[in-house]
Amino acid sequence: MRVFFDPAQRLHAPVAELYGGQLIDPFESPQRADRILDAVSHLGTASEPRDFGREALTRVHAPDFVAFLEECWEAWAAEGFAGDAMTAAMPPDRREAHCPSHIEGRLGYFAFSGESAITSTTFKAARASANTALAAAEAVAQGAKSAFALCRPPGHHCMHAQFGGYCYLNNAALAAQAMRDSGAAQVAILDIDFHHGNGTQDIFYDRADVLFCSIHGDPDRAYPFYLGYSEEVGRGAGHGFNHNFPLPEATAFAAWLEAFEAAAGHISRFGAEALVVSLGVDIYESDPQSFFRISAPNLFEIGRRIAQFSMPTVFVMEGGYANDELGANVARVLTGFTG
Numbered sequence: 001m002r003v004f005f006d007p008a009q010r011l012h013a014p015v016a017e018l019y020g021g022q023l024i025d026p027f028e029s030p031q032r033a034d035r036i037l038d039a040v041s042h043l044g045t046a047s048e049p050r051d052f053g054r055e056a057l058t059r060v061h062a063p064d065f066v067a068f069l070e071e072c073w074e075a076w077a078a079e080g081f082a083g084d085a086m087t088a089a090m091p092p093d094r095r096e097a098h099c100p101s102h103i104e105g106r107l108g109y110f111a112f113s114g115e116s117a118i119t120s121t122t123f124k125a126a127r128a129s130a131n132t133a134l135a136a137a138e139a140v141a142q143g144a145k146s147a148f149a150l151c152r153p154p155g156h157h158c159m160h161a162q163f164g165g166y167c168y169l170n171n172a173a174l175a176a177q178a179m180r181d182s183g184a185a186q187v188a189i190l191d192i193d194f195h196h197g198n199g200t201q202d203i204f205y206d207r208a209d210v211l212f213c214s215i216h217g218d219p220d221r222a223y224p225f226y227l228g229y230s231e232e233v234g235r236g237a238g239h240g241f242n243h244n245f246p247l248p249e250a251t252a253f254a255a256w257l258e259a260f261e262a263a264a265g266h267i268s269r270f271g272a273e274a275l276v277v278s279l280g281v282d283i284y285e286s287d288p289q290s291f292f293r294i295s296a297p298n299l300f301e302i303g304r305r306i307a308q309f310s311m312p313t314v315f316v317m318e319g320g321y322a323n324d325e326l327g328a329n330v331a332r333v334l335t336g337f338t339g
């Protein structure tokens with residue numbers, strides 16, 4: 001398995017995250033990447049990705065959104081604000097909303113959720129994360145059987161034109177689009193992060209060429225709350241190509257596997273030529289954000305089941321916040337996959 005990592009991803013290190021009414025140390029920290037990097041060293045030395053350019057980003061993101069991410073910090077600092085760029089301002093209805101020129105208003109316009117800050121180096125780190133996913137997709141398109149993109153900040157919450165949930169660019173969507181652009185007629189995305197991949201769903205919701213399946217904590221009780229329900233099945237040409245499997249609190253592995261097998265059925269029938277896995281290990285039972293009962297050995301079994309698709313596979317790192325076990329948990333899934 002090829003492994004990709006860009007050290008510039010460490011540059012994104014906000015001072016705080018808004019959680020439970022407090023500004024706390026962010027769950028999503030640069031140390032996560034180092035813990036994972038250490039734990040997957042047995043798979044091979046990580047390669048640094050090349051720069052795929054801004055054009056690659058606008059294959060799945062709105063150009064004005066990418067421009068906002070690039071310009072945000074400078075405009076925020078110019079306004080004289082003392083901290084990282086965060087706002088509580090959100091449009092009441094984005095479909096009707098005017099995008100203002102003031103950076104505080106723009107920040108809310110391009111966010112769907114207010115917990116995640118933008119710093120002077122966030123865009124640089126997010127681009128490095130995107131390049132990491134694109135390099136993994138490129139390696140698989142060029143013949144590698146599988147690749148692991150050690151991405152952070154993560155990506156699956158980031159929508160076509162809105163960031164949030166620690167995600168600034170959608171790495172998995174970029175990888176899937178890159179596979180399409182390099183010749184795969186159909187690509188499947190399997191999102192096993194504890195949280196629904198609302199951003200990936202949003203990006204491919206109208207499309208029949210990219211199948212999206214997500215297994216996650218019921219959004220009635222878990223972030224991102226407003227999307228991820230089973231009745232969201234795609235729209236227009238994309239109708240029938242989006243499948244959500246929301247699972248209740250205290251879901252045990254047997255029930256999780258039932259959802260996995262249902263998703264696997266959709267993926268097999270779809271006839272994908274390549275698979276992108278949004279790999280979040282925050283499904284782990286001791287993760288501070290999880291309410292599933294999924295053990296460390298279960299993670300190995302998940303990797304083994306993913307290998308049974310026998311498809312060219314790109315793993316894209318998403319969440320996972322049980323820091324002491326984080327690296328080992330990622331290695332468990334990948335080792336289960338490689339056998």
Ligand SMILES: [Zn+2]
Pocket residue numbers: 193194195280282318319320
């Ligand atoms: Zn997550």
